[in-house]
Amino acid sequence: MRNYDLEFLKRFSMVIGFLTLVTLGLIVGASYLHRSIPPEVDPAATKRTADRIAPYGAVYAGETGAAAQAAAAQAAAAAASSQAAYGGTTDGAVIYNSLCGACHTTGVGLAPTLTAAGMGARAAKGTETLYKHAIEGFTGPDGGVMPPKGGNPALTDEQVQVTVDWMLANVK
Secondary structure, eight states: OOHHHHHHHHHHHHHHHHHHHHHHHHHHHHHHHHHHSOOOOOHHHHHHHHHHHHHHHOOOOHHHHHHHHHHHHHHHHHHHHHTSGGGGOOOHHHHIIIIIHHHHTTTGGGOOOSSHHHHHHHHTTOHHHHHHHHHHOEEOTTSOEEOGGGGOTTSOHHHHHHHHHHHHHTOO
16 A cells, blocks of 8 residues: 555544544433433323324224224314304304404495495395305405405304305395
């Protein structure tokens, strides 16, 4: 071997040794930090995490698994139905007074008020069109904006429809 090759190998070995020491130092520092951080002490936080990942982390196998899967699907459906807006009520007056009245009483955002002048042209389009605009949202040619489901996505389509019907029945 030539002299400059030996010099290169010596310096290269020193660089590799230095990088090895830096790596070991980082490993020791990381393990120290990992041990010094206290574990989660709030059992409610642990339960929320377990509940959040349960639908994705569950394994269902065989007949027992199928029954567990059906029970989990039923529990998820029950939880979803309990999240319906305004307790799932189909009373148009309750929904109107809680949500819709904010715009449709005063005409905010060019919303039609419950008067013959305000609702007349819209009512002439038919209830199916009004249902569609109330559920999906609508931007009128005059710049008026109806957000989907009045801005509350938790409303069911049935709730929106009974509220539209209530509004039409209460035009003054």
